[in-house]
Amino acid sequence: MTATSTGAPSSGAPARTRMSPRRRARLSRGIQYAILLVALLALVLATDWSRVGTSFFNAGAAKDMLPAFPRAVGNTLTYTLAAFAVGLSLGTVLALMKLSSVRPYRWLATIYIEFFRGVPALLVVISFGFAVPVALGLTIDSFIVKAALALGMVSAAYIAETLRAGIQAVPRGQVEAARSLGMSQARTLATVVIPQAFRIVLPPMTNEFILLTKDTSLIFLLGLTAAQFDLTYIGRDALNSAHGGLTGLFVAGGGYLLITIPLGLLARWLENRTGKARRS
Amino acid sequence: MSTPVVEITGLRKSFGAHEVLKGIDLEIDAGDVVCVIGPSGSGKSTLLRCVNLLEQPTAGTITVLGTEVTDPDVDIDRVRTRVGMVFQQFNLFPHLDVLANCTVAQRKVLHRTAEEATSIAMANLDRVGLADRAHSHPTELSGGQQQRVAIARSLSMDPQLMLFDEPTSALDPELVGDVLTVMRELADSGMTMLVVTHEMAFAREVADRVVFMDDGVVVEQGAPDVVIGAPTHPRTRDFLQRVLDPTHRHPTAD
Numbered sequence A: 001m002t003a004t005s006t007g008a009p010s011s012g013a014p015a016r017t018r019m020s021p022r023r024r025a026r027l028s029r030g031i032q033y034a035i036l037l038v039a040l041l042a043l044v045l046a047t048d049w050s051r052v053g054t055s056f057f058n059a060g061a062a063k064d065m066l067p068a069f070p071r072a073v074g075n076t077l078t079y080t081l082a083a084f085a086v087g088l089s090l091g092t093v094l095a096l097m098k099l100s101s102v103r104p105y106r107w108l109a110t111i112y113i114e115f116f117r118g119v120p121a122l123l124v125v126i127s128f129g130f131a132v133p134v135a136l137g138l139t140i141d142s143f144i145v146k147a148a149l150a151l152g153m154v155s156a157a158y159i160a161e162t163l164r165a166g167i168q169a170v171p172r173g174q175v176e177a178a179r180s181l182g183m184s185q186a187r188t189l190a191t192v193v194i195p196q197a198f199r200i201v202l203p204p205m206t207n208e209f210i211l212l213t214k215d216t217s218l219i220f221l222l223g224l225t226a227a228q229f230d231l232t233y234i235g236r237d238a239l240n241s242a243h244g245g246l247t248g249l250f251v252a253g254g255g256y257l258l259i260t261i262p263l264g265l266l267a268r269w270l271e272n273r274t275g276k277a278r279r280s
Numbered sequence B: 001m002s003t004p005v006v007e008i009t010g011l012r013k014s015f016g017a018h019e020v021l022k023g024i025d026l027e028i029d030a031g032d033v034v035c036v037i038g039p040s041g042s043g044k045s046t047l048l049r050c051v052n053l054l055e056q057p058t059a060g061t062i063t064v065l066g067t068e069v070t071d072p073d074v075d076i077d078r079v080r081t082r083v084g085m086v087f088q089q090f091n092l093f094p095h096l097d098v099l100a101n102c103t104v105a106q107r108k109v110l111h112r113t114a115e116e117a118t119s120i121a122m123a124n125l126d127r128v129g130l131a132d133r134a135h136s137h138p139t140e141l142s143g144g145q146q147q148r149v150a151i152a153r154s155l156s157m158d159p160q161l162m163l164f165d166e167p168t169s170a171l172d173p174e175l176v177g178d179v180l181t182v183m184r185e186l187a188d189s190g191m192t193m194l195v196v197t198h199e200m201a202f203a204r205e206v207a208d209r210v211v212f213m214d215d216g217v218v219v220e221q222g223a224p225d226v227v228i229g230a231p232t233h234p235r236t237r238d239f240l241q242r243v244l245d246p247t248h249r250h251p252t253a254d
């Protein structure tokens, strides 16, 4: 590189008098590590470690929660899966409506998606628990169905947009090649578009599932019976007991991670596996 | 054979207000190889894509293998099973291996058994010289190999007409020859072919007829030695001069 190309005055001095990109990158990295170290040190010094033991990670309080813990994880997972099933089914229908050539379908899907994306899930769950039975004279007996419908309706809005984007991301040439071979529109969708869209939507869908897992914490608003407790419920329950401080919340949080982290790993594995087909 | 494989009359196609095809008449007889040449944007791809209805014509009629595809009630999927198409960008299915690329439509559309589809696919892969790559993924192949797989994929449907849209334009120069060799052998075997190409040597050697298009109309057509060798129309001459001698400076320039 010459001095003129870097914009320095053309005194003939080589550009090397300025720091080279390599040395600048090294310096930048050094500063980042230093900031990290200082932050950690400050955190360690500022923390009252004796209090942490009693009010955040209280072993006694955690042990009290242990009997209910597996069931709570199980229930949370059940609610999530049920809601995801509703969200995926409804979301697929909405995505296809949005891609439909019939304009009213597109409008309906757009209205639905904009509405449920914009309204807090909390409001939907409350309305579902109280307004729907009154307004429609409809009572849903199964708690799982109720929870799945309330959360799934919200999730469907996000899933629909994810699926639509995934389907549209498959190159036009793929559809043209399939149609040229005599495949019908539906056959093309099933054989060529969806398998390729699957890989595209896998990461955002994983996010969707994880958000849903956490949204199940809202279903206590529908009124839980004794056997239906989820992770948040036992966490809140533990908060009300005399000792342990916030330990209950940390245990509950751990329960959620127990679900979401393996899921994230599974998604990454799937992505790599299907990804091999694309990269050389 | 009496009736032509493709019969196009008065074909017009507009995209919005932009008329791309302005009345095309073209016939292709069984076993004929017709090469379409012309400048970029003249409507060559659009013409080809109208034949298997990837584009819906605005006016005119097109009859392919005895079926009028411009009839609004045509079962176009049925016609397409007998019309192969090869694209500039190959468009192999990246989620399937080479063999599955060649069997998937046989299985799903023609409902052939797995064994039958596989043996037909392998025969066609052998024909394009890629039988040993049957279990590779498309991304592991060079552009030239991918295009030959795309040809084998089309041939596996036993088409009676093959459409090629600049099949070698996306290839590195040293890979063009392999694809052209496959196409030449296909032509020699008696396949009816409609080929959009910029490969003048290929058109001259293989085509039964060359069609020169410019600005949405067929300017002239005829035997390759005439259209490419001794063009009568000034637009054809001008185009060929630019294609065959791209670095040549026009005498009137500067």
Ligand SMILES: Nc1ncnc2c1ncn2[C@@H]1O[C@H](COP(=O)(O)OP(=O)(O)OP(=O)(O)O)[C@@H](O)[C@H]1O
Pocket: B015, B020, B038, B039, B040, B041, B042, B043, B044, B045, B046, B047
């Ligand atoms: N889907 C489309 N929508 C709008 N305009 C289009 C569409 N497809 C093609 N065109 C226009 O039609 C004209 C002809 O396009 P076409 O692809 O048929 O040309 P071509 O002769 O194949 O050119 P090339 O040699 O560059 O491939 C161009 O001006 C192009 O912009």
Ligand SMILES: [Mg+2]
Pocket: B044, B045, B046, B165, B166
């Ligand atoms: Mg073209």
